Amino acid sequence: MALPQQHTISEDEAALYDRQIRLWGAEAQLRMRNASILIAGMRGLSNEVCKNIILAGVGSITILDHENITEQDFGSQFLIRGAALGTNRAAAAAEKARLLNPRVNVIVDQEDIVKKDDAFFQQFNIVCLVGCTIDQMIRVDDACRASEKRTGFYAANVYGFNGYIFCDLKDHHYRVERQEENAATVIIQKHHTYDSLSDVLLARFGFPTPRKLRRKVSPLLLAIQVLWQFQQQHGGRLPQSSSQEDLATMLQLRDTKLKDAQVDPAFVDDSLIQVLVSTGSAEIMPVCAVVGGYLAQDILKTLSAKDAPILNHYIYSGMEATGVVHHIKKE
Incomplete structure (x- = not known):
């Protein structure tokens, strides 16, 4: 693979990137x-x-x-x-x-x-x-x-x-x-x-109150980590939006994930899991x-x-x- 050699900034490039150079x-x-x-x-x-x-x-x-x-x-x-x-x-x-x-x-x-x-x-x-x-x-x-x-x-x-x-x-x-x-x-x-990343996924939070926990982590981040676990168990695929079975699996994984992280499972609401299941495959x-x-x-x-x-x-x-x-x- 041909990666770039060491370059200097030419006069043309200095003019082209003038605003960026002024910035940083x-x-x-x-x-x-x-x-x-x-x-x-x-x-x-x-x-x-x-x-x-x-x-x-x-x-x-x-x-x-x-x-x-x-x-x-x-x-x-x-x-x-x-x-x-x-x-x-x-x-x-x-x-x-x-x-x-x-x-x-x-x-x-x-x-x-x-x-x-x-x-x-x-x-x-x-x-x-x-x-x-x-x-x-x-x-x-x-x-x-x-x-x-x-x-x-x-x-x-x-x-x-x-x-x-x-x-x-x-x-x-x-x-x-x-x-x-x-x-x-x-x-x-x-x-x-x-x-x-492997260390971060092992984070423990010690069952703090929801208000204190929100300062440390978003419920959405934990929900996305549950989504990753679903993909691990299903060959990399995302949940199907119309599948009640996939939704039930996600909810079960949520309970297990949050218990391991020492977080009350109610911190990640069912509705958040439902949104990830129903829209997660869309960009x-x-x-x-x-x-x-x-x-x-x-x-x-x-x-x-x-x-x-x-x-x-x-x-x-x-x-x-x-x-x-x-x-x-x-x-």
Whole structure:
């Protein structure tokens, strides 16, 4: 795979990205210019992320997807055309993505992600999985944590009206600017330590009151984790909206999951589980736009090393039009 060589910012690029350089500085733009990013899973959410990252001027973006385009894809993906029906998702999306910014090297990989070894993921600066199973997310996250390149890991998806982002940067250093009373700008160096996805899934909350618990975790996050468990038990498929059996299974998994997490099962209402079952297989474009915009912004923030990225979950509820960040630890 041809990943980008070390580049400098040309005069043309300085003019093109002038507003961005004014925002986060030439050094940050140079980091992005030399960054290589993997987007695995081409869905409506991925389209939004690719668009924003390519327009920002990263060095290289690899689009990985082994599946072909179906009729359902046209309802959420704006990087594919009607004539591409039945062709590979990654290849079809890359054709239009390259037109957004010819300076960005857009690479297509049509191999199944399960066939990739750990070394494949470790060559990138950022790996972002979209629509993958929890087992795939855990494996790739562990591979990124073992990378000598300090590969950052993101996982995200949209389930109907709801969406999530998980971020693991292991040990991330960044800087923030603070204005002093005398109008001087002071740069402060900071860092965050992240937990792995496998550790986060073992979090225990100790049966706090609902009000205290909501400060730590969204009911929607726990409901999505129940959805992941359903996929584990059913070969990766999502619940069928018309299946009462699938709904009953989800409710049973909810009770078990929350008991293990030391949370009152009533904290995740039946109606929330019903919404995930009835709409979870759909990608709603406005939700993709919100979650995808937030995700792309955070990836660029990580690459620029300016300001704090997500630590470590972002949960979006389209029903309530709210997005929250929760820092979930194993303990």
